[in-house]
Amino acid sequence: LSTLVFAEIYNFPNNFIWGAASASYQIEGAWNVDGKIPSIWDTASHKNNSSIRDGSTGDDAGMSYYYYEKDIQALKDIGFEVYRFSIAWTRILTKANQVNQKGIDYYNKVIDGLLDVGIQPLVTMYHWDLPQYLQDLGGWTNPAIVKYFEVYADTLFASFGDRVEEWITFNEPKTFCNGGYGEGWDAPEIKTAHANVYHLYKNKYFTKQQGKVGICLDTTFSFPANENVTDELVDKAMHFSLGRYANPIYSADGDYPSVMREAIDQRVKMKGEDALNYYTSNLIKPSLNPADSDSEIDSSFDPSWKRSASSWLVSVPEGLYHLLLWIKDHYNNPLVYITENGWSDLPMTTEDDGRVEYLREHLATMSRAITDGCRVEAYTVWSLTDNFEWMKGYTERFGIYAINFTDPERPRIPKKSVDLMKQVVRDNFVEV
Numbered sequence: 001l002s003t004l005v006f007a008e009i010y011n012f013p014n015n016f017i018w019g020a021a022s023a024s025y026q027i028e029g030a031w032n033v034d035g036k037i038p039s040i041w042d043t044a045s046h047k048n049n050s051s052i053r054d055g056s057t058g059d060d061a062g063m064s065y066y067y068y069e070k071d072i073q074a075l076k077d078i079g080f081e082v083y084r085f086s087i088a089w090t091r092i093l094t095k096a097n098q099v100n101q102k103g104i105d106y107y108n109k110v111i112d113g114l115l116d117v118g119i120q121p122l123v124t125m126y127h128w129d130l131p132q133y134l135q136d137l138g139g140w141t142n143p144a145i146v147k148y149f150e151v152y153a154d155t156l157f158a159s160f161g162d163r164v165e166e167w168i169t170f171n172e173p174k175t176f177c178n179g180g181y182g183e184g185w186d187a188p189e190i191k192t193a194h195a196n197v198y199h200l201y202k203n204k205y206f207t208k209q210q211g212k213v214g215i216c217l218d219t220t221f222s223f224p225a226n227e228n229v230t231d232e233l234v235d236k237a238m239h240f241s242l243g244r245y246a247n248p249i250y251s252a253d254g255d256y257p258s259v260m261r262e263a264i265d266q267r268v269k270m271k272g273e274d275a276l277n278y279y280t281s282n283l284i285k286p287s288l289n290p291a292d293s294d295s296e297i298d299s300s301f302d303p304s305w306k307r308s309a310s311s312w313l314v315s316v317p318e319g320l321y322h323l324l325l326w327i328k329d330h331y332n333n334p335l336v337y338i339t340e341n342g343w344s345d346l347p348m349t350t351e352d353d354g355r356v357e358y359l360r361e362h363l364a365t366m367s368r369a370i371t372d373g374c375r376v377e378a379y380t381v382w383s384l385t386d387n388f389e390w391m392k393g394y395t396e397r398f399g400i401y402a403i404n405f406t407d408p409e410r411p412r413i414p415k416k417s418v419d420l421m422k423q424v425v426r427d428n429f430v431e432v
């Protein structure tokens with residue numbers, strides 16, 4: 001008997017850019033050497049009874065601080081042309097905001113090592129490892145952080161901008177704002193937000209206590225300076241001052257003031273590429289308990305969707321196709337880099353058939369989206385190696401290379417998906 005294999009071929013443009021992605025705290029280790037200062041993830045993972053599933057830390061992780069050449073070799077073996085990695089703010093600047101030369105030296109070695117073998121660096125400035133001393137000042141809730149981040153970014157541009165051509169400011173602001181400061185399931189594990197408290201009161205206490213929960217906003221009133229100043233301008237000034245906070249909470253449309261949005265839109269017309277992380281999708285319907293969420297939307301998984309080792313991650317390749325078309329239609333077809341896409345399994349498998357299938361199917365839908373006019377130019381798989389998966393520690397593995405975290409040499413061991421990626425990079429097509 002012979003086996004019949006039905007394979008469909010999905011092509012990619014000749015100049016398509018392939019690569020892999022990682023993030024500093026998840027791979028580097030060396031958490032307290034060469035002048036590095038503590039980050040909020042050092043704090044979260046060193047706490048007694050930390051919330052990290054296996055009680056682990058990123059103190060050593062894949063030891064990329066020492067073994068970055070193994071990462072570069074692993075990229076090169078596949079033929080990748082781009083490496084997305086992040087820089088640890090905590091290595092670059094001291095508490096006194098002085099440049100830490102040893103930190104600069106480390107990233108110089110990584111960047112030069114990549115360029116030597118023809119791999120372009122794509123650098124994320126912030127992938128969640130905020131200096132702890134800045135968190136002690138309120139972190140992302142303190143407006144002063146804007147200036148601190150600017151000083152840090154300035155140092156990066158000045159130190160590496162001669163060789164790094166592509167930068168990403170923030171990895172997943174929705175995740176670190178909501179996870180870190182809204183619902184508290186990521187470092188610094190703070191649960192705040194006016195809306196949460198308001199809804200808590202409304203749902204749990206209002207019937208009995210009949211009180212009110214408000215928010216205290218501050219504003220001046222803006223008077224016209226002369227008779228040429230229009231009422232519209234007064235209104236605009238008020239919206240910049242008060243409306244930016246009040247409108248989302250109190251206005252009929254619940255949005256930021258349109259006058260403010262239009263003014264800002266004019267100034268920051270989206271330029272460059274949209275860096276997009278896509279993993280999974282969901283089914284949505286109007287909420288049965290509207291009080292539970294601001295969106296009044298309930299989401300769930302289709303039971304037919306394949307599950308990974310991560311509870312939130314199911315395989316929905318069609319979702320990537322529809323997302324790319326949605327972006328094309330809503331944002332005037334910008335250039336898009338897929339900066340993360342990947343699959344988790346349990347330690348320690350190199351027979352990662354689930355990942356191979358996930359990647360094949362997602363690359364195929366990406367190819368279809370490109371055929372249908374989307375301007376996707378690059379793809380970096382998450383992740384180059386197994387690494388510290390945040391609150392899940394080392395219990396969920398995303399690498400296309402496996403790492404045994406008890407082996408002092410931390411060899412990068414190719415999984416089956418490395419063979420897949422080699423073939424895709426070589427042929428510029430994927431078979432499904």
Ligand code: GBH
Pocket residue numbers: 023171172175179185277279311312340382389398
């Ligand atoms: C990415 O986030 C990150 O950029 C990367 O660092 C990470 O390693 C990778 O995903 C894999 O997780 O645990 O149910 O509360 C992906 C988006 C948003 C997915 C937060 C996990 C937490 C869900 N992430 N989410 S839950």
